[in-house]
Amino acid sequence: MHRHTIHYEVLNSHNPNGETGRHWDIEVHATEAELQAFAENGYLIREELFQGEALQKLRDALERLEAREWEKRDNAISSKRGWGFIPRHLMDKDPAFLGLLKFQPTLSIARAMMGPLVRLRGLSARITYPGEDRQQQTPWHQHLRVISHPLPPWFSQPHCIDCLIYLDDLDADTGTVAVVPGSHNWLDKAVPDTYEPIAGEVEVSVKAGGAVLIHGNLWHRGMPTLKAKRRMLILSYTPTWLRRSPHGGNPPEDGLTHAFLETADLEERILLGVGGYS
Numbered sequence: 001m002h003r004h005t006i007h008y009e010v011l012n013s014h015n016p017n018g019e020t021g022r023h024w025d026i027e028v029h030a031t032e033a034e035l036q037a038f039a040e041n042g043y044l045i046r047e048e049l050f051q052g053e054a055l056q057k058l059r060d061a062l063e064r065l066e067a068r069e070w071e072k073r074d075n076a077i078s079s080k081r082g083w084g085f086i087p088r089h090l091m092d093k094d095p096a097f098l099g100l101l102k103f104q105p106t107l108s109i110a111r112a113m114m115g116p117l118v119r120l121r122g123l124s125a126r127i128t129y130p131g132e133d134r135q136q137q138t139p140w141h142q143h144l145r146v147i148s149h150p151l152p153p154w155f156s157q158p159h160c161i162d163c164l165i166y167l168d169d170l171d172a173d174t175g176t177v178a179v180v181p182g183s184h185n186w187l188d189k190a191v192p193d194t195y196e197p198i199a200g201e202v203e204v205s206v207k208a209g210g211a212v213l214i215h216g217n218l219w220h221r222g223m224p225t226l227k228a229k230r231r232m233l234i235l236s237y238t239p240t241w242l243r244r245s246p247h248g249g250n251p252p253e254d255g256l257t258h259a260f261l262e263t264a265d266l267e268e269r270i271l272l273g274v275g276g277y278s
Contacts, residue, residue: 002031008116024116029105035112042184042218049105049165050209059167061096062125062231084128084136091123092255100235101271106163109213110237114159117276121160121236122245128175128225137175137224139195143216147187160216160238167231169208174230175223176203177212184215191219240276
């Protein structure tokens, strides 16, 4: 994979070290052409981010979590055409997930697209299950539905990168993801409330361990899980000053990130939402 380096200087007179700026050298795990295509289309495919032992480590961690939260899982999958089981605050629940905090193949792309001051909006998962009595899928949706129409003069478009990391093959058996390229830039249109195909959609497949990176406002839908269980991690990045997602409630009081923050360095604190926004 070709890489390139971006040098940033953040002009901030309130920097605690007394300098007028903080320097960031980001080795981006993508080419400039790939970033340009990401900006235009709103999605970027990354194959083989996790393989072998690294992939199995994440599968095992999610399996442990699924077993611990079996009651929530059963409630979530009891109805037809549901979204499946969506456990949240994963970095607070297993060290394997906390290890993704500074995962450069995705973090470097987030910084290349949104600047060096990004934070984790969250790490959650979505597990869907096959069965004749259910077709777990999602309608067309987007993740940052806060666009005003008409646009005011100083409207600030919200940006977010959601990294959909698949722990199983994403195919017709597990349910592919469909996207509408360029729809993240449609500020004057609302997402249709339907499960049906729409003009311009593209179905995307990747092998287990691969990912589909999307802008949070890209129109997308999850196709039905028909024959095999599908496990997906959702690693989300936003600028540091954007609020944490309200979905899923507050993280557990004894979560792993609380103890981690006691000895975390500046970069880790920014990624966990402490600083980097004034």
